[in-house]
Amino acid sequence: MLSWLRKLFATGAPDLSRAPDEPVPTERQSDTRPPDSQPWIGVDLDGTLAEATPWKGMSHIGPPVPLMLRRVRLWLEKGARVKIVTARAGDPEGLKATQAWLKANGLPDLEVTDRKDFGMIELWDDRAIQVVQNTGMCFLGTSVFARPKAPILPEEAANRTFIHVDGGPKSP
Secondary structure: OHHHHHHHHOOOOOOHHHOOOOOOOOOOOHHHOOOOOOOEEEEEOEOOOEOOOOOOOOOOOOOEOHHHHHHHHHHHHOOOOEEEEOHHHHOHHHHHHHHHHHHHOOOOOOEEEOOOOOOEEEEEOOOOOOEOOOOOOEEEOOOHHHOOOOOOOHHHHOOOOOEEOOOEEOOO
16 A cells, blocks of 8 residues: 555656555444444435536436446445445435436446435535534534535634544643
């Protein structure tokens, strides 16, 4: 892996065909879900698996995001269970359009839902903000893109109760 990183930061174009395998997400705490629920990875559609495009109706879905498409295919090849999580699933036209989009983009007949359940181990979504389990603290990176759009508490804005991805909790 170190040699791959050296090549990545070396001058010239990196050889991404030799990138290390991306791991398949696994459960962090299986004892927090009912034993009869099957683990699965949730993948948002618009803005994550498909490009977010201007609204043209329930049946219009943007082109695929190549990296996410490859990632989902890899997870499926490795035996992971993947569900598409989209608000479109709550509408018959949206559900049909999503299933057609998946087929047109070479994905199998994946379950499409608009709901989480106890089996979901991860959600890949362009709108999600991750919260540290049992603390209420959110992970916030140094990038403006990692900040939530919803208001956060004044003490969070003062870097007192959230975890920066660049080094852990910040003290006041």
